[in-house]
Amino acid sequence: MKTGLGPLPVTLVDNVWIPLSDGTRLAAKIWLPEDATSNPVPAIVDYIPYRKRDGTVLEDERMYPYFASHGYASIRIDIRGTGDSEGLFEDEYVKQEQDDAVEAIDWITRQVWCSGSVGMIGISWGGFSALQVAARQPKGLKAIITTCSTDDRYADDAHYMGGCVLNDTLVWGTSCFVRMAQSPDPEIVGEDHWRAMWMKRLENARPALIDWLTHQRRDDFWKHGSVCEDYGAIDCAVFAVGGWADGYSNAIFRLLSKLEGPRRGLIGPWGHKYPHEGVPGPAIGFLQECLRWWDHWLKAKDTGIMQEPMLRSWILDRAEPAAHYEERPGHWVADPSWPSPHVSSRVYRLGAGMLGEQPLPRATLEISSPATVGIAGGEWCAYGLARVGPEMPLDQRWDDGGSLIFDSHPLTEATPILGSPVLELEITCDKPTAILAVRLSDVSPSGEVTRVTYGLLNLSHRDSHENLQPMEARKSYSIRLAMNEIGYAFPPGHRIRLSVSTAYWPIAFPAPQRATLGIYAHASRLHLPVRMPQPGDHELPAFGAAEGSPSMPTTVVKPGNLERFVRMDILRRQVTVTVKCDDGSVRLDPIGTVVGHDKYMFYSVAESDPSTARTEVYERYELGRGTWQTAVEGRTVMTATNSTFHLQIDFGGYANGERIFDRSWSKDIPRDFV
Incomplete structure (x- = not known):
């Protein structure tokens, strides 16, 4: 990435207190053009709980001085009870968090250096925040950029997928309450105050994942913070951004389809990263695109961005299956709206092992997958690709052995798709509920199988995520399953493969019982969203090269290590997937703080x-500088019977190597058809 700044000198204010009406103060870090007090500028706000001083600081330093040097006040705010902000953290996306943001934006618009126009930007939590705060319509908020986020907290977040419990709800749930309980920085909150403030956080810490697992249907708990409940509440301009390797790409298409105000979408090959640092590459000049967006909406400059097509998408070319890609070959396309007039449905019929555009012989098939099917699926969301994490799906032949497969004839021409492939199945099920997992793959002439996209459905959720209906044995059901949105070009000579299984572990926690599905292939259909090349695809100028402001100097104190392996116990017929992610420790040289992080996951069945x-x-998270040496750690174990989830959660805090706080939770949660 090219480093550099714009034409304006920048001033950094390391900490500013934003007062709230209840007396709580939020900690903010601000980058300003030097002359902003005499020449007010628009403000860009990133509002997240990930510690502005020592958590996201490396990413922030590569981004927010860049905006400031081009005439914007860049403001990173720690939400209530996290980082250096006062108060106590409750859970993700609570109403108090949104209330605080509305107050903070009001405070910003009244500062001497602010022109009164505000934008919000964020990735992941920050992207959620931008959407949720936009729905509150605070005065002054004119545009947002939401990256790797969702409009639906139940159907399209790290907790549930198609009504199936994602193991990520345990992974993220552990990280969430441990990370938020870290100590504030004594240099910011005061040497005589930080420990009492930290002890209150430790005593308040509670694993919200207990609530996440308790609310197994799409009830009011999940509807709160889901902007899909009322798209019309968002009246500012929305730029929705993401990547195919990310877990949140579907939301871009819904936002473009459902929002009524000005909107644009961008989706590339990337994982859970901003596009200017995107992996798999190619990374693009995303910050330049952000400036075009901000200049249009916050400075009323005609940058041309709103005259361009609504959606730009990277169409992936075929690649050998691999656990990691530095880059994914492909090309950009442009669509004037979504749904796109350039996309049409191509229907494939199912037969015994076959996909065809013409009627196929009648076939009734059965599948009861081993619980281990899914070990080649990679991660639900590719979070760690910047660390060369082995997170992508492997050769699908590993999982196809426990699945029903349906192959097309070799393609006679390239077949590009853009959108959500939809499978319509006529099935029976011998259990009240089961997981239906479907995968769309590319089969090369030499036999390698690359997963293109996939989808999951808890069959008791077939009609609704709120009003569940158990399956009745020997009764036939018509099922519709929409897979994750994708842009992909199947090459000529390759085959299209549809794979159907009753497990997708460890992405999804298994259903209570091993089920057998009967599939009436002749009554089933696969709908592919085919998008043939259009002349306009090549008329837009290419994105610029990735740029950013210089990084903060750091020193590696302890190198990290990353492992991912699968162990098969032949005698017990048990499989264990182990992921170890030791980030080591790094000193942030300008402030002298050493940060460390260690994480592992074990999945077995x-x-x-x-x-x-x-x-x-x-x-485990570690923070230290001089005599201030702290750590927090947590461990979550979940097992299950046919009727109950059992959670055992342990949590601890350390000061100068001594364990100063302990708490444990043991919880049984009834399974509600999951």
């Missing part, structure tokens, strides 16, 4: 017995 499934997550 016996192939013939889903009730043996066990998930264990451990995470």
Whole structure:
């Protein structure tokens, strides 16, 4: 990435207190053009709980001085009870968090250096915040950029997918309450105050994942903070951004389709990263695109961005299956709206092992997958790709052995798709509920199988995520499953493969019992969203090269290590997937703080017995400088019977190597058809 700044000198204010009406103060870090007090500028706000001083500081330093040097006040705010902000943290996306943001924006618009126009930007939590705060319509908020986020907290977040419990709800749940309980920085909150403030955080810490697992249907708990409940509440301009390797790409298409105000979408090959640092590459000059967006909406400059097509998408070319890609080959396309007039449905019929555009012989098939099917699926969301994390799906032949597969004839021409492939199945099920997992793959002439996209459905959620209906044995059901949105070009000579299984572990926690599905292939259909090349695809100028402001100097104190392996116990017919992510420790040289992070996940299950499934997550964060040496750690273990989830959660805090706080939770949660 090219480093540099714009034409304006920048001033950094390391900490500013934003007062709230209840007396709480939020800690903010601000980058300003030097002359902003005499020449007020628009403000860009990033509002997240990930510690402005020592958590996201490396990413922030590569981004926010860049905006400031081009005439914007860049403001990073720690939400209530996190980082250096006062108060106590409750859970993700609570109403208090939104209330505080509305107050903070009002405060910003009244500062001497602010022109009164505000934008919000964020990735992941920050992207959620931008959407949720936009729905509150605070005065002064004119535009947002939401990256790797969602409009639907139940159907399209780290907790549930198609009504199936994602193991990520345990991984993220452990990280969330441990990370938020870290100590504030004594240099910011005061040497005589930080420890009492930290002890209150430790005593208040509670694993919200207990609530996440308790609310197994799409009830009011999940509707709060889901802007899909009322798209019309968002009246500012929205730029929705993401990547195919990310877990949140579907929201871009819904936002473009459902929002009524000005909107644009951008989706590339990337994982859970901003596009200027995107992996898999190619990374692009995203910050330049942000400036075009901000200049248009916050400075009323005609940058041309709103005359361009609504959606730009990277169409992936075929690549050998691999656990990591530095880059994914492909090309950009442009669509004037979504749904796009350039996309049409191509229907494939199902037969015994076959996909065809013409009628196929009648076939009734059965599948009861081993609980271990899914070990080649990679991660639900590729968070760690910047650390060369082995997170992408492997050769799908590993999982196809426990699945029903349907292959097309070799393609006679390239077949590009853009959107959500939809499978319509006529099925029976011998259990009240089951997981239906479907995968769309590319089969090369030499036999390698690359996953293109996939989808999951808890069959008791087939009609609704709120009003569940158990399956009745020997009764036939029409099922519709929409897979994750994708842009991909199947090459000529390759085959299209549809794979159907009753497990997708460890992405999804297994269903209570091993089920057998009967599939009436002749009554089933696969709908592919085919998008043939258009002349306008090549008329837009290419994105610029990735740029950013210089990084903060750091020193590696302890190198990190990353491992991912699968262990098969032949005698017990049990599989264990182990992921170890030791980030080591790094000193942030300008402030002298050393930060360290260590994490591991163990997933195990016996192939013939889903009730043996066990998930264990451990995470530890360390912070220190001089005599201030702190750490927090947590461990979560989940097991299950046919009727109950059992959670064991342990949490601890350390000061100068001594354990100063302990708490444990043991919780049984009834399974509600999951």
